[in-house]
Amino acid sequence: MINETYKNMLKGKSIIRQLSEYATERGREIGYENVFDYSLGNPSVPCTQGYTDAVIRIHQQENPMAIHGYSPSLGIEKVRETVAASLSRRFGVPYEAKHIFMTSGAAGAVAHAVRCVTKPGDQVLTFAPFFPEYTPYVNQTGAVLKVVPASTKDFQINFEAFAEMLNENVAAVLVNTPNNPSGIAYSTPTIERLARILYAKQKEYGHDIFLISDEPYREIVFAGADAPYVSKFYDNSISCYSFSKSLSLPGERIGYVAVNPRATDADIIAVMCGQISRGIGHNCPSSSVQLAVAQVIDQTSDLSVYETNMNLLYDALTRMGFQVVKPGGTFYIFPKALEEDANAFCSKAKDYDLILVPADNFGCPGYFRMAYCIDTEKVKRSIPVMEKFVREVYNA
Amino acid sequence: MINETYKNMLKGKSIIRQLSEYATERGREIGYENVFDYSLGNPSVPCTQGYTDAVIRIHQQENPMAIHGYSPSLGIEKVRETVAASLSRRFGVPYEAKHIFMTSGAAGAVAHAVRCVTKPGDQVLTFAPFFPEYTPYVNQTGAVLKVVPASTKDFQINFEAFAEMLNENVAAVLVNTPNNPSGIAYSTPTIERLARILYAKQKEYGHDIFLISDEPYREIVFAGADAPYVSKFYDNSISCYSFSKSLSLPGERIGYVAVNPRATDADIIAVMCGQISRGIGHNCPSSSVQLAVAQVIDQTSDLSVYETNMNLLYDALTRMGFQVVKPGGTFYIFPKALEEDANAFCSKAKDYDLILVPADNFGCPGYFRMAYCIDTEKVKRSIPVMEKFVREVYNA
Numbered sequence: 178m179i180n181e182t183y184k185n186m187l188k189g190k191s192i193i194r195q196l197s198e199y200a201t202e203r204g205r206e207i208g209y210e211n212v213f214d215y216s217l218g219n220p221s222v223p224c225t226q227g228y229t230d231a232v233i234r235i236h237q238q239e240n241p242m243a244i245h246g247y248s249p250s251l252g253i254e255k256v257r258e259t260v261a262a263s264l265s266r267r268f269g270v271p272y273e274a275k276h277i278f279m280t281s282g283a284a285g286a287v288a289h290a291v292r293c294v295t296k297p298g299d300q301v302l303t304f305a306p307f308f309p310e311y312t313p314y315v316n317q318t319g320a321v322l323k324v325v326p327a328s329t330k331d332f333q334i335n336f337e338a339f340a341e342m343l344n345e346n347v348a349a350v351l352v353n354t355p356n357n358p359s360g361i362a363y364s365t366p367t368i369e370r371l372a373r374i375l376y377a378k379q380k381e382y383g384h385d386i387f388l389i390s391d392e393p394y395r396e397i398v399f400a401g402a403d404a405p406y407v408s409k410f411y412d413n414s415i416s417c418y419s420f421s422k423s424l425s426l427p428g429e430r431i432g433y434v435a436v437n438p439r440a441t442d443a444d445i446i447a448v449m450c451g452q453i454s455r456g457i458g459h460n461c462p463s464s465s466v467q468l469a470v471a472q473v474i475d476q477t478s479d480l481s482v483y484e485t486n487m488n489l490l491y492d493a494l495t496r497m498g499f500q501v502v503k504p505g506g507t508f509y510i511f512p513k514a515l516e517e518d519a520n521a522f523c524s525k526a527k528d529y530d531l532i533l534v535p536a537d538n539f540g541c542p543g544y545f546r547m548a549y550c551i552d553t554e555k556v557k558r559s560i561p562v563m564e565k566f567v568r569e570v571y572n573a
Numbered sequence: 574m575i576n577e578t579y580k581n582m583l584k585g586k587s588i589i590r591q592l593s594e595y596a597t598e599r600g601r602e603i604g605y606e607n608v609f610d611y612s613l614g615n616p617s618v619p620c621t622q623g624y625t626d627a628v629i630r631i632h633q634q635e636n637p638m639a640i641h642g643y644s645p646s647l648g649i650e651k652v653r654e655t656v657a658a659s660l661s662r663r664f665g666v667p668y669e670a671k672h673i674f675m676t677s678g679a680a681g682a683v684a685h686a687v688r689c690v691t692k693p694g695d696q697v698l699t700f701a702p703f704f705p706e707y708t709p710y711v712n713q714t715g716a717v718l719k720v721v722p723a724s725t726k727d728f729q730i731n732f733e734a735f736a737e738m739l740n741e742n743v744a745a746v747l748v749n750t751p752n753n754p755s756g757i758a759y760s761t762p763t764i765e766r767l768a769r770i771l772y773a774k775q776k777e778y779g780h781d782i783f784l785i786s787d788e789p790y791r792e793i794v795f796a797g798a799d800a801p802y803v804s805k806f807y808d809n810s811i812s813c814y815s816f817s818k819s820l821s822l823p824g825e826r827i828g829y830v831a832v833n834p835r836a837t838d839a840d841i842i843a844v845m846c847g848q849i850s851r852g853i854g855h856n857c858p859s860s861s862v863q864l865a866v867a868q869v870i871d872q873t874s875d876l877s878v879y880e881t882n883m884n885l886l887y888d889a890l891t892r893m894g895f896q897v898v899k900p901g902g903t904f905y906i907f908p909k910a911l912e913e914d915a916n917a918f919c920s921k922a923k924d925y926d927l928i929l930v931p932a933d934n935f936g937c938p939g940y941f942r943m944a945y946c947i948d949t950e951k952v953k954r955s956i957p958v959m960e961k962f963v964r965e966v967y968n969a
Contacts (some may be wrong), residue, residue, distance in 0.1 A: 178783075179838045179845070180692050186848040187841065206888065225636040232861075242621040247823045281677075288854025298578050317852035339577050348574050349816025384574050396768045427643045428860025440574045445583065448574070452582040455706065456713035458684025459677045463859040466629075 189308070193217060193534055195521075200532045207530070214532045215547040215557040218357065218508065220425035222478045222550075228424055233470040235465055238340040241538040248464040252279025252433070260433055264416075267475075268406040271438050278447040281430040283393040284418030288314040290434055291349060294415070295320035296388040299348035301389075303386040304334055305540030306511065308357050308391070320348065323520035324540045330457045332361035332502050332511070334371060343378055349387040350375065355394040355404055358539050358546035359511040360504025361489070362404035372411040379413070386413040386442050393432070394507040396477045399484045402505030412439035415446065420470050422508075423477045432532040483508040486549040486556045493557050493560045498573050511536065515571045520547050529566040531559065582622070587705065588934055592919075596928045603926070609955040610928045611943040614753065614904065615819035617843050617857045618874045624820055627868040631861055632710035637816030641667050644860040646847040648675025648829070655867040656829055660812075663871075664802040672845040677858050679789040682813030684710040685846040686830055687745065690783040690811070691716035695744035697785075700730055701936030702907065716744065720936045728757035728898050728907070730767060737772055745783040746771065751790040751800060754935045755907040756883070756900025759802035768807040775809070781837045784810040790903040791830070793821035794874045795880045808835035811842070818904075819873045824863045826841060829839040879904040882945040882952045889956045894969050904946040907932065911967045915941050927955065927960040 193216055199296075200214040235244055254274060261272040266508065280286040292302060297319025303311055305327040315322035325342055328335035352371070354363040363371075375386050390407035395418065398404045408414040419432035436446040454460055487504050494501045494512050501512035514522035519535035523545055526533050536544040549556060567573045589612055596610040631640055636718040647653065650670060653671055657668040676682040687697060693715025701723040711718035713818055721738055725730035748767075750759040759767075771782050786803035791814065794800045804810040813827035832842040850856055857863075883900050890897045890908050898909035910918035915931035922929050945952060963969045 180689055182692070183845045183848050184838075184963070186852075187844055207670050217643075220965060221638070224641055229637060232632050233629050236625050239600045242617070242627060242821070245620055246824045247615055284856055286854070293576055293579060294574060297576070299574070313852040314847075314854050346747060386575075400968075416793070424757035426641045428857075430856060430859055444579075445580065446575070448583055451707075452579050456582075456683070456709040457853045457855065458710050459853065459855045460680055463826055463862050465824045465862075466859050467950055492681070493635070530798065545787035547816045573960070 178424065189556055192538055193220055196534055197533050199527070203530065206319070212530050212532065212557070213555065213562060214551065215420055215549060216532045216534055217426060218548045218550060220422055220550055222425055224425045225473060225478055227478045228426070228469060228474040228478050231469040232465065241379055244465050244468060246464065248461045248467060249450060250454055250460050252277065252445055252461055253464060253467050256471040258468045258480055259474050260435070263474045264424045267411060267541040268349070270406070270408050272435055272440065275444055276436040276438055276447060278434040278450040279467055280432045280434055281377055281459065282421050282427070283311065283391055283417045283419035284314065285430070285459070286419070286432050286434045287311070287351070287389060287391050288318070289453050290389045290415045290417055291315050291320060292318045292387070292453050293349070295348040299347070300344070300346045301349045302342060302347055303351040304339070305336070306356070306358050306536055306544065307540050308353060309538040311351060315351070328487065329541070329543050332356065332359040333363060333367045336370060336374070339374070339424050343374070345382045347378075347386060349389055351389045351391065352407065353391040353406065355504070356399060356505030357394065357507055358509045358536060359502065360507045360509045361502060362398060362402050362505035363407075364403045365405050368405060375411060375413075376419045385413050387440070389417060390414060391417045393419040393422050395484055397508065398482050398485060398506040399504065404505055407433070408437045412437055413441060416438070422469065423480070424473070425478045426470075431461065431462045431466045470507055482553060483550065485553050486551070489553070489556050489560070490547065490549055493563065497564060497567050508548060509527070510547050510549060511544055512547070514543055514545050515567065517543055517545050525570050526566055529562055531562060531566060575841045576643055581684050582709075589930055591592055594926050595923070596624055598620070599926065604833060606951070608928065609951065609958060610676065610947065611945060612930055612943045615823060615946060616874070617946040617948065618733060618876065619819055620821045621869060621872045621874055623869040623872050624822070624865060625683060626859065627865040632706070632770060636932060640864060642860065643690070644857045644863060646850055647839045647843055648715065648857055649860060649863050652863045652867040655870050656831070659870045660831055664805060666802070666804050666830055669768060669834065671840055672832040672834055672843060674830040674846040675858055675863055676828045676830055677789055677855065678817050678828040679815035680706065680812045681826070681855070682815070682828050682830045683707070683747070683787050684714070685803055685849050686785045686811045686813055687711050687716060687747070688714045689842050689845045690785070690948070691744040693843065694742070698735070698738060699743045702728070702752070702754050702932055702940065703936050704749055705934040707747060708931050712746070723937050725804050725937070725952075728752065729759060729763045730756040732766060732770070735770070741778045745785055747785045747787065747792050748803065749787040750803065751794060751900070751902030753790065753903060754905045754932060755898065756903045756905040757898060758798050758901035759803075760793060760799045761801050764801060764803055764806045771809075772868070781809050783836070785811045786810060789815040789818050793879055793904065794902040795900065796811050797885060800901055804831070804833045808833055809837060811836070819876070820866065820869070821874045822866075827858045827862050827866055872944055877931040878949060879946065881949050882947070885949070885952050885956070886943065886945055889959065893963050903918055904944060906943050906945060907940055908943075909961065910939055912939050913939055915939050921966050922962055923957050926963060927958060
């Protein structure tokens with residue numbers, strides 16, 4: 178008696194994954210260097226030497242029983258203290274270890290945070306364009322994800338649509354800044370306005386509304402961007418972080434939940450995450466990976482290539498006539514397609530070995546995402562190909 | 574609006590964890606060497622040098638982008654192939670990579686397997702004594718865990734009670750052999766009889782009944798024990814494994830689900846696990862840990878200390894007049910308490926700094942568990958203390 182719900186989920190194979198597999202396959206035919214694969218958000222720079230050295234040092238010098246022993250389900254205490262101290266120092270929010278729960282990346286963090294502050298039937302609002310995995314993260318808790326339409330002129334928040342969708346059943350609002358897929362960071366005025374509205378609505382509805390902030394791209398911010406730390410602006414906030422992008426460790430599945438110390442029940446949310454984790458059998462991230470990231474807590478990989486690539490693509494796309502908002506961070510750019518159906522547009526681009534992701538799944542039809550976490554040399558070679566594609570297919 | 578269900582779970586703090594914390598605290602007062610802490614199942618031997626060398630070699634020599642890149646959600650393909658080949662070679666069940674799903678230890682494996690083969694409302698039967706974490710693993714899926722009373726004379730299966738509890742709503746049976754907490758391995762006749770019954774009931778009810786076999790202690794088997802590989806006996810079986818005990822890596826959270834290739838829907842169960850994992854945001858275990866265990870797939874730590882400790886304790890307990898079945902594996906022994914209330918018994922033992930776990934939570938009141946994954950020297954020192962306790966309190 179196979180579970181039909183999960184069986185049916187097998188049909189919903191990610192378009193990103195499909196395109197990435199196509200790119201790999203096509204690479205086998207014509208050489209992967211000739212496929213301009215903008216599909217996957219896999220970091221293209223190595224982790225720091227400091228991280229590698231920390232792993233080696235831990236394994237060479239420390240007692241194996243200590244480094245591989247059971248981690249408490251909330252994470253190793255010293256690691257939680259290190260995370261709390263770093264966040265407090267950098268962002269001025271007075272976290273303590275008890276507010277930190279170590280997770281399997283931001284994915285685990287978001288899924289746990291949503292479970293903590295919603296009950297089945299509650300609504301969670303997020304803003305288009307949005308990371309499509311939010312749908313399973315939220316819906317498997319029994320809460321319901323509702324998507325506020327995009328503000329396509331700047332990819333800040335569409336506050337008019339947000340106001341219409343707010344209602345008493347909203348238990349949480351989920352934001353992602355800098356944003357996948359738009360590359361845009363919410364500005365200080367945007368977050369201030371969001372916080373004002375949420376404070377007012379909490380009062381009006383007589384219950385908490387939590388702001389869950391998904392921040393895997395927090396450290397990838399470009400020159401001139403206004404990308405403030407969300408939790409500074411709103412007490413009932415939960416930050417969800419991952420070292421996947423900042424340290425280029427997506428396979429290691431390491432991140433955390435940081436509960437704002439001023440949030441309602443701030444002292445028990447991390448403990449609740451531990452109970453949730455226990456029920457799904459996950460428990461906690463690798464103990465040695467926890468210890469290693471704690472040793473390089475304030476390091477990042479050399480992330481400058483992403484800004485270089487962004488500038489190259491932004492200039493080229495603008496020159497070619499694309500409507501595109503300049504990213505403030507991440508390694509994504511999010512132009513409008515040259516025809517209404519972005520699927521058709523991306524499908525035609527495939528004939529030029531340009532692998533672009535149509536944005537229907539991101540809640541923003543008519544747009545496409547380019548993940549430019551690839552070599553700058555390849556970005557440069559892709560530009561004449563894009564020009565040829567646009568010229569030949571769209572006479573642009 | 575904190576989720577009340579998860580908040581209420583905070584009250585159910587594990588007795589094992591409480592006793593372990595008490596032991597640590599008491600150790601600060603009188604020196605931990607003077608606390609005979611039999612509470613926690615934390616391995617007491619280091620991982621193999623081969624594992625440590627593999628981690629160091631991978632980090633020194635391999636491309637960081639390859640070893641820390643996203644793992645597919647089912648696990649790294651080469652790792653899954655290595656696991657399948659090892660199991661096929663050792664146990665004669667023809668696994669392929671597609672039957673393997675890499676997990677966060679056996680906990681993750683069991684939680685995912687239960688979700689795959691049950692739907693909310695279904696019953697999952699397990700046999701006392703049983704690992705108390707099965708309750709959250711099963712109940713958080715929406716299925717309902719039912720516990721078949723123990724066969725206390727030998728801690729094999731109580732088939733009479735099992736027959737009475739079988740009904741059309743049973744979707745899965747969950748076994749754990751060698752068993753935590755009894756230390757007993759199910760014998761070949763026990764598993765053969767279980768399989769015969771399940772085949773007959775599948776036919777009678779007209780639906781699959783899956784046998785989920787939780788096997789973290791598979792490699793800790795003592796001389797003379799008959800501890801066969803469960804999946805060989807029953808097609809609809811799913812093995813749930815962990816490297817926590819065999820390689821002493823509990824903090825690394827690494828294990829797998831192995832679906833019997835002859836099971837119904839054998840080719841999609843691992844993929845379904847991937848979808849479930851995605852929804853809870855967990856995705857997969859650490860990529861570098863996956864790569865490292867694959868390099869030492871057939872190694873185990875030096876596990877002989879557990880058998881040494883078991884023999885010492887078994888002889889001493891028997892001599893003292895305890896009713897106790899000789900363990901066939903694990904690092905647990907499970908004697909009957911000297912009074913009806915094992916909580917009272919264990920509480921009195923605490924006064925002698927003997928930390929024993931009462932078995933009410935294991936579904937077997939009146940018994941207690943000793944986790945003898947501690948130094949042999951300490952086991953030896955604990956015996957006269959136990960004798961003193963038994964003599965002074967029970968005149969035995």
